[in-house]
Each structure stands twice: as C-alpha cells, then as structure tokens.
Amino acid sequence: MSNSMKKIDPRALGKVAVLMGGRSSEREVSLMSGQGVLDALRAQGVDAHAFDPAEQELGALKAQGFARCFIALHGRFGEDGTVQGALELLGIPYTGSGVMASSMAMDKIMTKRIWRFEGLPTPDWRMVASPEATTAALAALGAPMIVKPARDGSSMGLTKVTDASQCAAAYALAAKYDDEVLCEQFIAGEETTCAVLGEGAAAAALPVIRIVAPDGNYDYQNKYFTDVTQYHCPSGLPADEEARIQQIVEKAFRTLGCRGWGRADVMIRQSDRQPFLLEINTSPGMTSHSLVPMAARARGMSYEQLCLTILASASLDSTSSEERAA
Template identity: 75%
Template sequence: MVDQMIDVKALGKVAVLMGGRSAEREVSLMSGNGVLAALRARGVDAHAFDPAERRLDELAREGFDRCFIALHGRFGEDGTVQGALELLGIPYTGPGVMASSVAMDKLMTKRIWLAEGLPTPAWRQVHSAEETLAAFEALGAPMIVKPVREGSTIGLTKVMTAEQCEAAYALASSQDPMVMCEQFIDGDEVTCPVLGTDAQARALPVIRIVAPDGNYDYQNKYFTDDTKYLVPCGLPAGEEEAIQAIVLKAYRTLGCRGWARADVMIDRRTRRPWLLEINTSPGMTGHSLVPMSARATGLSYEDLCVQVLAGAALDNPSAIRSGA
C-alpha cells in the first residue's frame, strides 16, 4: 500500500502531462490517461495537459501545484520540459534537467557508465551507411543500429548481414541525426525499476521479458499479449540481486531521482549483465513494466502513481513559485 503519511489533498492541483510531440505520443497518451484515472481514484485533483496543444506557461496561470510527467521521448523525457517547469517553479515527477537530458542520450549515458566502471555493450557512433558497415565489421553480427535519442525501439534494426547496414542506418537517421551501432548481447532480456531519491532509492523486482522469437519491438511492447513478463524473474540464485545493485548504481551515477527503469541484457554464456539504457519517464500503460514490478511488492497501480507524484521536486527547491 501507499505510504499512509501521504495526504493527497496536500498534493494540490496536479497536471498530468501527456501526449506531446515525440514519436512516442500514442504511448504517452495511454500512459497519461492511466495515471490520470489512477490519481483521481485516490482523490487527487488531477487534470490532463497536452503540451502539443497548450503552452506550458498556462500551467502557472491556471494554478497547478505540481506535474506528473507521463511524456515519453523527446520534448518530454529529455530535460526540455523539466527545464521549463524549473523556470515556472512547478515541481515535477522524475529526474531533473541534467539527468533527464543525459539519460535520453544513449551515447552520453554509456560514456558516463563506462567511466564509472559499469558494464555496457561496445558501441560506435556512425554518420553514414559506410560507417555503419565499418562498425558491423568491428562489432560483429548481430549488431543493433538505433537512434541515439529515441525510445520504444523506434528506428531500431537488428542487423544480421552487411547488406542490411544501409537500410538500418537510413531508418535510424530518419528518427535522429545521431545514430549508434551497438554490440548485440545474446541472452536474457530483463528490466529493473528504481523508486526514490538518494539514500531512499531502492530497486524493485527484476522482470524477465520473453518476447516472440526474441523480438521485443514496438508492436510486442504495447499492442500484443504474446510477450511474457516473468515476476519473479526466475533467474539463478544471486543474479537478481546483482542486477538490482548494478541498476541502482547506474541510476545514482546519472543523478536520477524519483523513479526510472533500466534495461539490461544477461549474456547467455557468461551470465554477465550489461546495461543498455535507462528510461526516466517510464511507461504506465496496461503493458508497462514499472507497475508490474511494483505490484509484485504489494504496491498497486494507483498507489504507485500517488507515491511517484508525492516525490515531485525541483532541481532548485527555492524556485517553487509562490502558492505552490
């Protein structure tokens, strides 16, 4: 159950930011409407707010006290909305400006993790189909080609042959001018959410993802019931705890707060975990993973939403506008 010390009336007037202008708009609307219904069910004065249809300064004019960010991808998960809310002095859910911006950039995330000794697959940044082919020759098959600043596997290709490199680069670069190639890790695909800030941050149960033919793409993430999510994850003894420890360090290394979810691959042969990326505004749809993991600890969807909302904050707390 949610912390009984949370007074939902004290949370004030809440805007659930959803929709937006990213390629993940459809998923964001599903997340946002789920969060909106959950908060209202718990007595929160919550309202839908789509930044693609309304100016953000209306949040201040209409007296909103805090925001639940249910936006995904660019213009919502990349520090831009977070920066605007900092200027408006309205606390918001999830990591702050810098952590959101860095986590959205998969290359910068990897560079920081590598500097901190955290395991992440080998990669190359590429600027052309020719460089993609060179990366394929260096990294080997299979290889993942994807946009640097996109989510939900949009623009991603699993390259098996050299002949696929040109089309893979074209697809990724159509979503983002920054494109990366990444070594493919064959093994178990898992994800692990984190809730909380600083010393109070804790890793939730690991979820093992079993997708049809091992293809956890956009369709299998959101629009089919064929993908299996295993909680408890059923990993060998000690592996879940090791993954939780790595994910928690990855979360803190980037300066995350509030909540996030990290994706990890476990090498089938060595059983070594490899960090792929971290999502700072996780999905909250009917297929989403954070609610699934939270439920395994006894935390309902509704109470999870209230707990995340109660943790809304600013990078500079003194900037909270008068009356908030």
C-alpha cells in the same frame, strides 16, 4: 523504500497536471500512460487534470494554478530535459529526474560513456553518421549488431543487423528519428528490466522482470499492442543473479543523478551470465502493458499507490535532497 510507502494525503498535493501526449514519436503511448495515471490519481482524491503540451503552451500551467506536474510524456520534448527546464523556470515541481539527468539519460551514447567511465557494464558501441560508417561498425563490433537512434525510445527505428547488406537500410531508418545513430554490440541472452524508486542513497530497485518476446523481438508493437510477449515477475532468476542486477541498476540510476523513478533495461549474456546495461528510462510507460507497475505489484504496491508515490516525490532541481526526502 519505507519513504515511498508512507501515508500520503492526496488533498495536500494541490492541483495536479498530468502531462501526456506531446510531440514525440511516442505520443500514442504517452496518451495511454497519461490516461492511466490520471484515472488512478482521481480515484484517490487527487485534483488531477490532463494537460497536453502539443495543444497548450506550458506557460498555461502557471496561469491555471497547477501546484505540481506528473510527467507521463515519453521521448523527445518530455523525457529529455526540455520540459523539466521549462518547469524549473515556472517553479512548478515535477515527477522524475531533473534537467541534466533527464537530458543525459535520453542520450544513449552519453549514458554509455558515463557508465563505462564508472566501471558499469554496457555493450561496446560506435556512433555513426553514414551508411559506410555503419558497415565499418559492423566489422568492428561483429554480427549481429543493433542499430538505433541515440535519442529515442520504445525501440523506435531499431534494426538488428546480421549482414553488411542491411547496414544502409538500418542506418536510414534510425536516422529518420535522430541525426545521431548508435551501433551497439548485440548481447545474446536473456532480456530483463529493473525499476527504481527513490533518490540518492534511498533509491531502491524493485523486483527484476524477465522478458520473453517472440523470436527475441521486443519491438514497439510487442511492447504495447500485443499479448504475445511474456513477462516473468518474479523473474525466476537465481537470487544472487537478481540481486546483482538490482545493485547494478541502482548504481546506474545514481551515477546519472536520476531521482523519483526510472527503469533500466539489462541483458544477461548467455555464455557467462554477465549483465549488461542497455539504457535507462526516466519517464517509463504507465500503460496496461507497462513494466514499472508490474514490478511494483510484485512488491505489494498497487498501480494507484505507485502513481501517488511518484506524484508525492515531485520536486525541482533547486529543492535540496533533504527537503525532497521530508
């Protein structure tokens, strides 16, 4: 954490593109995140400019002389390794995880396979390709069950299924967003999220946030456009429970090879207080409702400091970890 709080000279960061908007289903939220980041960076003297990949070709970044990019894109074509790969080819350092880590983290099924292999706790699941397979998954996993796209975020296309009669509609909704659909065992208990800043051994978790949504429904609307969801930071969890979640999230972050920053969602099973990793976001939201800024504030870091710290960590896959840490 000490590296993330060191003095940063905004002028030394050069001309910066804040990538926002894009073509994913999360475009609206990305525009809000990007505007917040843009304003924060400019307020600190960074030569920052908005750049929407849906409106300009990425090659224009090179032509316009950008020295680094802050990726405030969410979902497909922004958080899945595609933009990261393009920036690698252009040789422009960018914030967040590299090509492979971004791609794996975006794919919830691949993420769960890796976590399970590494002995990290994650709910049981099935990948399905039809309504009939969704019904079979419900029989195997039990009710309730979560049905969601394998490669989308912000709870888009998600359904909590309690009865077999709901399976066909739940599958159809998820399949609108992705041809790979994930059926996941529902964990009844408390919902939390935990952010990480840094890379490798220096990656450190921020304070855990406990989320209390109306009727447990932490959906797209309640995430970004209402004020009825409660966020507790400090979490109010026992200290040993919070420490365990932070330890699991740091390992989950490192296991996927993530860097820079990220945020993992964790359910605590009510029956035995066992934490379960749901997914990890490598380009989390930075809106007024977003959770990484909230956790950073609890650690004594302002929104502006957080944005500057993340920007200063921008790098390329081809850059060694020692160079990135310098």
